Amino acid sequence: MLSRKDAIALANCDKEELEHLCSEAAKVRDTYWPNTLTYSRKVFIPLTNMCRDTCGYCTFVKHPDSGQGNILSRDRVLSDVLKGQQQGCKEALFSLGEKPEKRYAYARDWLATLGHTSMVNYLTEVCEMVLDKSLMIPHVNAGTLTFEEVKQLKPVSGSMGMMLECTSARLMKKGQPHHACPDKAPGVRIQTLENAGKLDVPFTTGILIGIGETWEERIDSLLAINALHAQYGHIQEVIVQNFRAKAGTAMANAPEPTLDDMRLTLAAARLILHPDISLQAPPNLEQEYTAYISAGINDWGGISPLTKDFINPERAWPQIATLAGACESAGYQLQERLTVYPKYLRSAERYLATNVHAAMPASRADGLAVEQCLSPNSVTRTQGVAHA
Numbered sequence: 001m002l003s004r005k006d007a008i009a010l011a012n013c014d015k016e017e018l019e020h021l022c023s024e025a026a027k028v029r030d031t032y033w034p035n036t037l038t039y040s041r042k043v044f045i046p047l048t049n050m051c052r053d054t055c056g057y058c059t060f061v062k063h064p065d066s067g068q069g070n071i072l073s074r075d076r077v078l079s080d081v082l083k084g085q086q087q088g089c090k091e092a093l094f095s096l097g098e099k100p101e102k103r104y105a106y107a108r109d110w111l112a113t114l115g116h117t118s119m120v121n122y123l124t125e126v127c128e129m130v131l132d133k134s135l136m137i138p139h140v141n142a143g144t145l146t147f148e149e150v151k152q153l154k155p156v157s158g159s160m161g162m163m164l165e166c167t168s169a170r171l172m173k174k175g176q177p178h179h180a181c182p183d184k185a186p187g188v189r190i191q192t193l194e195n196a197g198k199l200d201v202p203f204t205t206g207i208l209i210g211i212g213e214t215w216e217e218r219i220d221s222l223l224a225i226n227a228l229h230a231q232y233g234h235i236q237e238v239i240v241q242n243f244r245a246k247a248g249t250a251m252a253n254a255p256e257p258t259l260d261d262m263r264l265t266l267a268a269a270r271l272i273l274h275p276d277i278s279l280q281a282p283p284n285l286e287q288e289y290t291a292y293i294s295a296g297i298n299d300w301g302g303i304s305p306l307t308k309d310f311i312n313p314e315r316a317w318p319q320i321a322t323l324a325g326a327c328e329s330a331g332y333q334l335q336e337r338l339t340v341y342p343k344y345l346r347s348a349e350r351y352l353a354t355n356v357h358a359a360m361p362a363s364r365a366d367g368l369a370v371e372q373c374l375s376p377n378s379v380t381r382t383q384g385v386a387h388a
Contacts, residue, residue: 002271004223010268011215018264025270025296032275033298037327038337038368039320042091042302043084043136047072047126048119050107051097053184056177056250057211057243060311061097064106071110071119077126080307081134087305090361090369091158091339092136094123095311098143098183120149127156131359139302139339141204144183147195154201155353158339158360161204163239164189167224168217177211177251190224197232200351202344206239206280209265210257218265222272229274234351236341237278237299240266242285246314259288263295270296278341283318289326299337335368342367 010021050069051061062068081092100107101118108117116122120142127138137158144162145153153160167186171178178184196203207221222238229235242257257265262281270279280299281292303320324334338361344351345360345367352360362370 001274002268004219007219007222007268007272008216010264013264015260018260018267021267021271022263022295025267026294028270028275029279029296029298033278035332036335036368037293037298037300037332038278038335039300039323040091040302040337040339041087041089041320041369042093042139042304042339043080043089044302044304044307045072045077045080045092045094047077047094047096047123048100048107049097050100050104052099052103053097053178053181055181055184056179057246057254058311059246059249064104069100069104069106071107071114071122074114074126074129078129078133081130081136084304084306085135089304089306090136090336091302092127092130092134092138093141093302094127094138095141096123096143120145120152124152124156127153131156131355135361137339137356137360139204144188144192145195147198150192150195150199150201154199155355158352158356159202159204159236159344160196162189162192163208163241164193164205164221164225165208166211166213166217167221168213170217171212190228193225193228193235194232197228197234200232201234202236202340202351203234204237204239205235206237206241207265207269208241208243209261210243210255211251212254219268219272222269226273226277229277235277236344237280237301238269238273239280239282239301240269241282244285244314259286259291262286263291266292266295266297276343283323287318289318289323290330293327293330293332300334337368338363 048071049060049062096119101111111117111122114122123142130136130138138156139159140153140157141161169186173179193205205225207218209218225235225238242262245252245254245256266281278299279297280301281297283289283300327334348357364370
């Protein structure tokens, strides 16, 4: 494991040192995640694009006054899920703005027409609907959650996630990207990660680089994630995501991380994090796939054949065949996984609610996904050989 002191010293490494670091990270990946890089076939469901936070780099969030703020209906959610099911998707990724009802009467009124007083309660209902009426497993990315909210969502989801982004409170000061964003307070986000750990929820988190953080703050964020995993063992994957400037935002003219900056961060992450944590980089934010592979990643995250990346709509998902070709050229096979990683499937009695485990799509002996031929209207679940 890379120490904090040694990791911070990497800030000024030269090209030769970077290549050596990437080589060491790749060795760790090849030891613990040999021969295979994975992805999850998903449908992206933006349950609401309203949020009480206004981050300086975000175009996903829409203000109610814009006329674009919305909450998806049950029928729309189920329609998209069943369309994805027909295309072999197994993960329903629910991504949504945080607690809009705490800021906007418009959101509260819309939720009232749906029979709810909070987005988390409505999310719970639609996740249960997905489990009941499709073959898909919900993955919940609802931002900060209390202990009780995590407890409420566990019986209707296979896994959950929330980007830590950065542990620096400095980024909440005026003029910084998280100013006036109460849900981006580092302590609140760390508490969500801890809540998930206490409740044994397979969890995805990560850091967003290039939003004004220092290299030292970046390293401290990775160390904080690793410390929580050491305590609870629930962090199944960590994403290193590169900031992309978007027109119309406060950071529209901010510099983006370079490819070498991403490689350095990925390699450092692989050497800081426990080797059993999957390391992921979004493939639609950078097309130099082999450069990411060389820096130690083992996973590409969710890729949708149906829905766009609503967080980064200007960045199309890569064709899975194209990504598979890049993996093969680097000496790896691209394989589909489930929303829950094999390690957590092997301990399903701890990490999964009984009903969710029973609903899990078929898995191979190694715990990765089984390709399935599904009829358009089928809701019959095929159990895996071993769920191993």
